[in-house]
Amino acid sequence: MLTLKKYSNIARFQSLIALFLMCLALALMTDNFMTTDNFWNVMRQISVNVCISVGMTLVILTAGIDLSVGSILAFCGAVTAGLLKYGIAIPEVNLFVGFTVFGVIVSGFVAGGALGFVNGYAITKFKVPPFVATLAMLTMARGFTMLWTKGHPITGLGESFGFLGTGWFLGIPMPVWVSGLVVIIAVVVTSKTRFGRYIYAIGGNENAARLSGIPINKIKIWVYVLAGVLAAVGGLLVTARLDSAQPNAGISYELDAIAAVVIGGTSLAGGRGTILGTVLGAVIIGVLNNGLVLLDVSPFWQQVIKGLVILLAVIIDKTNKRGE
């Protein structure tokens, strides 16, 4: 019994151990992995994926999936950049609305939340499977982005906006502040609030949750709205860092997010997993990406290795679960 408990403790920390071993190996094999510059570089790179992955975790905990986050990211980035640069002008009624930086950020979040709401509404009211509903949104949101940008990047957004992506505050890059805040809020929400508890209950057994009086549809819609808002946060960071909203931003970001969630030990069947696990998953992917570049591994092999890591993580997780 005691050994079993000990074993499960090790199992809980094995991704942390894996990460540690990976860092150790990279430190020995390369000269510039263990430098402050590289550390903040990795952290800044993963911050976008962390934001999206947190939203993805919430969705997957309810036994759903959200394939549209990459497209929503691009759309929200474009909306933010477009409003900041051009505002809203309606010459017919002689109207022009300009936006402050704060205003465009809020607008981006609203746009992300609205698209997420459409996902949630289709999934709960019309019983469209999450895979299909969000696949449709993946296409639609990309189309909206192209319409909004007319297919061209929106650039030159100003220094105060760019600060969000490239600036430093108290020795820490701004994107890391933002993603850190997102993580802290998400940890509290999932572990300390009724909303979080209901998310786990719905993913664990939707029938039992419904018969216990949990408002299934309401919770699910909110989860997709949050996933949309967090994709908008990601879009904000990407746009600010590049000082440009690219119509092709965020392509296949949903896959990186799902990978982080899965490596973090969240079950795709729902009901089991944690935000911190996902953060760890995102860090592992980030360090792996960074390490492979530093080791000068060919980009083609990088993809193969990343895929293998995902597969391995899930196989180990499954084996542990069987042992329980």
Place this chain on the structure above:
Amino acid sequence: MLPLLEVRNITKKFSGVTALNEVTLQLEPGKVTALIGENGAGKSTLLKIMSGIYMDYEGDILYKGQNTKFSKPKDAHDLGISIIHQELNLIPHLTVAQNIFLGRELVTKLGFLDRKGMIKKSKSLLEKLKLNVDPQALISSLKVGQQQVIEIAKALLTESEVLFMDEPTSAIGEGEVEVLFKIINQLREEGKAIVYISHKLDELFTLADNFVVLRDGNEVGNGSMKNISRDQLINMMAGREVKISKKAIRKTNEKQVLHVQNLELQNPENPQRPILRDINFSLYKGEVLGIYGLMGAGRTELSECLFGLHHKTLSGLIKLEDVECNFKNPIEAINAGMALVPEDRKSDGIVPGMSVAKNISLTVQNKIEKFGFLNAGLESKLYDKHVGALKIKVSSEEQLIKNLSGGNQQKVVLAKWIERNPTVLMLDEPTRGIDINAKNEIYELIARLSEKGISLIVISSEIPEILSVSDRILVMSEGRLTAEFSSDEATEHNIMQACIPETIN
């Protein structure tokens, strides 16, 4: 005559509980044998052993005099033993012919599907069964009764010698029953051995040559259908040596809490046969109302209707404490004071991957909140209170509920509703799959809750359970209430009388 299939001294245990005890049965060619017994008497278990689904049992199976051991269902099937299950096992989006040949497809010399051959063979099978449908029609376009005949066609495809039919008429209409009986008679003339399970005794008297009665896993009678009366059969099914301790009757001059009038639940798949109809009853404060019915009588659906499910297909009046209720979902029902402990604990009652403490607090999240955040201390207190009061055996509050025994899981489900202090608590099969000690504790709990003034509805398919917990008993059959007994009027015999469907004519 040499029996086609014979089982000798079959004993089967499920984790220590005896489901079948030394059962012996002989099936002769050209005879229909009726297998009779209450729910849980062991009929299905016996069927599953004889058709190779359960492999670990004690005793012998002899096929045409040869000792046989099946190692998988296909073994039994290959010998010519077919089972027609109560639920239809057809794939709706495939055609009739594709379903008949599922898993046994004919192939051409080149290895491709022999579509023409299969359609031709299906056609001749359907002709034999006098079913006039196109073999290329989709199963989903057929009526339920026709689908039942397709199931029989599947069984006949492999030239079965022995056919088990588990309640084949439970889902079909009267005209279709007649056709089915003709088919069965024809099969009998061809020398097949048929086992027929049904709760409808009249059907058995028209069809069967022999009968075997099971009760609590024991064989309590067998013989020829000609030499037995309906009453004698019912006595055999119900008669029990053990005396049942009936509970003391409570005065029922209390206030009326729940009133149900003309409740009707439509069946979208078969509008002619509503799932529930003409349901009228009242429930009084602090009363324990038992509802007894065989499988498919509509008892579970009744409880679901009172809990806000099936809102769209339901009509009639429900009054809770003199307020007319029209619950659209469980949330409204729960807020009005209803509670339901569902029949299928694993799929509807618990969140298996969550801890015991979290399962208990699921219905009362507001009670463990402080300043809008869940408070671990308050949750622990709630856990301690119920684990102590209900004697739940659990190692810690973090223990996952799926690792608890059935009885303890059920106590957790009860705890989450007790904490809400409901006006009406409905328990659907509260002791299914639970050991005897936990059973008794749950009976005591039911009595305690009723003394506290909670009105309870206890649904059960075990007569002794209904008799020992109820103040008043309603009996359901085929979607209707067929009888009402006060606790001192009720006996196993008259409950059994009232729950057996009268149909076919």
